[in-house]
Amino acid sequence: LCVIIPTCNRVRELRRTLAGLAEQRVKPARVIVIDDGSPDAVLREMEAFCRTLALPVSLLNNAPKKGPAAARNAGISQAQEAWVLFINDDTRPVSPTFIEQHLRFAERHPDSMALGKLAWAPETPNPMLFGRWMKRATFDVGYDGLQSGDVLPFSKFCTANVLVPRDFLRECLFDEGFPFAAYEDIELGYRLARQGRQLRYHPDAGVYH
Numbered sequence: 001l002c003v004i005i006p007t008c009n010r011v012r013e014l015r016r017t018l019a020g021l022a023e024q025r026v027k028p029a030r031v032i033v034i035d036d037g038s039p040d041a042v043l044r045e046m047e048a049f050c051r052t053l054a055l056p057v058s059l060l061n062n063a064p065k066k067g068p069a070a071a072r073n074a075g076i077s078q079a080q081e082a083w084v085l086f087i088n089d090d091t092r093p094v095s096p097t098f099i100e101q102h103l104r105f106a107e108r109h110p111d112s113m114a115l116g117k118l119a120w121a122p123e124t125p126n127p128m129l130f131g132r133w134m135k136r137a138t139f140d141v142g143y144d145g146l147q148s149g150d151v152l153p154f155s156k157f158c159t160a161n162v163l164v165p166r167d168f169l170r171e172c173l174f175d176e177g178f179p180f181a182a183y184e185d186i187e188l189g190y191r192l193a194r195q196g197r198q199l200r201y202h203p204d205a206g207v208y209h
Contacts, residue, residue, distance in 0.1 A: 037064050086161075
């Protein structure tokens with residue numbers, strides 16, 4: 001399993017996410033961090049932090065800034081593992097079994113994708129109020145009512161925490177016409193669904209946003 005994380009000028013958030021991956025009971029084979037045009041000083045800070053981790057991290061420089069779709073595609077081009085796990089630079093694992101849970105899903109469902117759970121971090125100010133605002137703004141994936149193993153529509157394909165067989169991405173990549181984060185993940189989910197790829201809910205593999 002390879003973890004792919006796009007980032008841009010967000011060292012504080014990225015440090016928390018990578019630290020959570022370094023604490024996993026089962027480590028990912030590799031973590032690919034794609035920097036999408038951060039200033040040189042920020043890039044050097046990220047490089048220095050990655051060297052301190054007991055984690056196989058590759059840091060790619062994708063400058064000039066092209067957006068998260070292009071950044072993720074750059075990571076996919078470097079991935080060699082059978083499975084690709086997409087998370088964001090501000091979505092850290094809930095528990096030390098996060099990677100292990102995704103690998104268990106891969107064993108049980110070798111021909112499916114997995115949507116992991118996304119929850120507000122405990123330190124989020126007034127998460128209930130903020131969560132309601134996010135639902136009204138339609139940015140929330142909508143985990144209410146989902147059951148483990150449910151087959152989900154393409155609209156639930158969210159790169160904050162989604163596991164995909166790398167073979168699915170050989171000829172079906174993110175559309176780089178999206179210059180910033182704006183439903184580029186759902187659009188890919190649509191094309192994968194058109195190919196007959198199933199997305200299942202796997203809440204045991206959770207991250208905090």
